[in-house]
Amino acid sequence: MYLADLFAAGLAIGCVYSLVALGFAMIIRATGIIHFAQGELLMLGSMSALSTLWLMPKLPAVLVLACGMIASGVLAVAMEFLVYRPLRLRRVPLMNVITATVGMSILCINAARIVWGSEPLRYPELFSSSTYRFFGVVVSPQLVWIMVFGVVLMGLLQLFLKRTRTGLVMQAVAQDAEVAQLMGANLTRMMIYTFAIAGMMAGAAGVMFGSLFFSFFEMGFVLGIKGFVAATLGGLGSLAGAMLGGILFGLIETFSAVYVSSAYKDAIGMVMLIAILLFLPSGLVGLWKARS
Amino acid sequence: MESALLRRIITGVVLAGLFLLPVFEPHQFVLHMLSLVAISATVALGLQLLLGFSGQLSIGQAAFYGIGAYASGLLSTKLGLPFPLAFLAAGLIAALTSLLMVPVTRLTGAYLAVATLGFSILVYLVLKNEEWLTGGSFGLMGIPRASLFGYVLAKPAYAYLLCVSVAALVYLSLLRLERSRFGRAINAIRQNEDAARACGVKVTLLKSQCFVIAAFVAGLGGSLYAHQVRYLAPTDFTFWKSVEILIMVVIGGMGSLFGAVLGAAVVVLLPEALREVGDYRMLVFGAILMAVMLFGESGLAGFLGQCLKPFSKR
Helix, strand or coil: CHHHHHHHHHHHHHHHHHHHHHHHHHHHHHHCCCCCCHHHHHHHHHHHHHHHHHHHCCCCCHHHHHHHHHHHHHHHHHHHHHHHHHHHHCCCCHHHHHHHHHHHHHHHHHHHHHCCCCCEEEECCCCCCCCCCEECEEEHHHHHHHHHHHHHHHHHHHHHHHHHHHHHHHHHHHHHHHHHHHHHCCCCHHHHHHHHHHHHHHHHHHHHHHHCCCCCCHHHHHHHHHHHHHHHCCCCCCCHHHHHHHHHHHHHHHHHHHCCCCCHCCCCCCHHHHHHHHCCCCCCHHHHHHHH | CCCCHHHHHHHHHHHHEEEHHHHHHCCCHHHHHHHHHHHHHHHHHHHHHHHHHCCCCCHHHHHHHHHHHHHHHHHHHCCCCCCCHHHHHHHHHHHHHHHHHCCCCCCCCHHHHHHHHHHHHHHHHHHCCCCHHHHHHHCCCCCCCEEEECEEECCCCHHHHHHHHHHHHHHHHHHHHHCCHHHHHHHHHHHHHHHHHHHHCCCHHHHHHHHHHHHHHHHHHHHHHEEEEEEEEHHHHCCCHHHHHHHHHHHHCCCHHHHHHHHHHHHHHHHHHCCCHHHHHHHHHHHHHHHHHHCCCCCCHHHHHHHHHHHECC
């Protein structure tokens, strides 16, 4: 009973981490940048969706999610267009681009603090408040819908990348930008698509997390790092790894918060991060590849 | 005039000016702020060695700063250790803790940044949760003022002189280090790690040495902070502090020791000078961080260098 509750909560928060991790993985694959402002995209998406809800309280949950995704997607494209692209064009070392993303993250956090204030903001009930029963287990509708949305979004992304022409070109650019360009891929446009999708994933994660807990101007920082932990756990730069890593990390964190220590809940992720980077740098995907 | 000589003269004049400042009996608050600048400059100098000289980006210096501060505070309140001993112990404890993290220096570039950031969050959680040791969220109170050989530095001017002397000492030692064989070797590592390794530079060893030295210096800065402010709270050592230290180095100019000091002065004093923009402070710093990356990494020090050029010939 209790175990099943924890499992559902772990899966739901895992979906949030998976979406953030996917954004990290896509940007790393395409540009090599570790995008420190990924968590801030999440926060801004969450805040924008909440503001839309204030204006239109009757908006259905799907549209709220879409609002968050669009807001974060647009912001991510703006970041790429206004900052990261000029940096790349100036052939600045990668390390400096990454430092600039730290700057972007600081800028976003403080802009959000000025716009939305520093108090945590509660989401109204997005989903029906009656509980669902699965095989005698009572699960809150929040968790169920977050899992449904998370899985649908990840499925759509996979379909887009595997089945559409644009998706395939994006994969090609991620594998070898120069060759893809010689074959006629439009690099600039693909970068913009990459950032748009990464932003949309973060925005969706933001709305989900906001509806579970609350929105908060600093929420993105720790969530961003946890998304990064999930991405490294799965194997950096691997999309399947990012999804798997997110869900696994969500479960690990939820269970260890209960059975190990709740005060050190955030510490578990950080210890895992350092350990994975040192001992298993290619993540679970690397482990699996080495076996087969 | 030769540029090296010019630089030496400027350094001398600035140092003399800083040491003579208390003679003019400025306001207590001014001295306190300048002491804080000196403390921040000490920590920033450590990061400059790590980032500017050896090219390792650490977003976790606040961890060692915090460890130094708490170590010094605890040793002097709970064990009654005299300041000079607590001061040295703070540096050593920070350096020892950094030894735990030394394996991460094998990581390159951004992975090192994320790992150190993770460590910084870890240390913050320990400071916050281990109430029996650190006092938890209530903080650590009643830290005595710094004292030298039984003489308490009660006047702000004396505390100021202590902070400035430590900062100056660190500055001059790192200046020596920069021009030594060690300095040339880490410079080579920053420019091209593989080439440096091929030339027989012990890359891993030197990188970890830089990491430990930076932590040691941050620990010393933390000790000074503990005895200057005399109250420590975990919130003083969050990831924001790490980011602030990084901003000092980047604004001042990567690879320039003088830049690190300048950056520390800007980051500490600017919010005081422009009180109205208090809320926008970090907003502005974030934008500056991006702008410096966009328009060249030499920062304020590079800008000053350009201004001085007409006066010096090669």
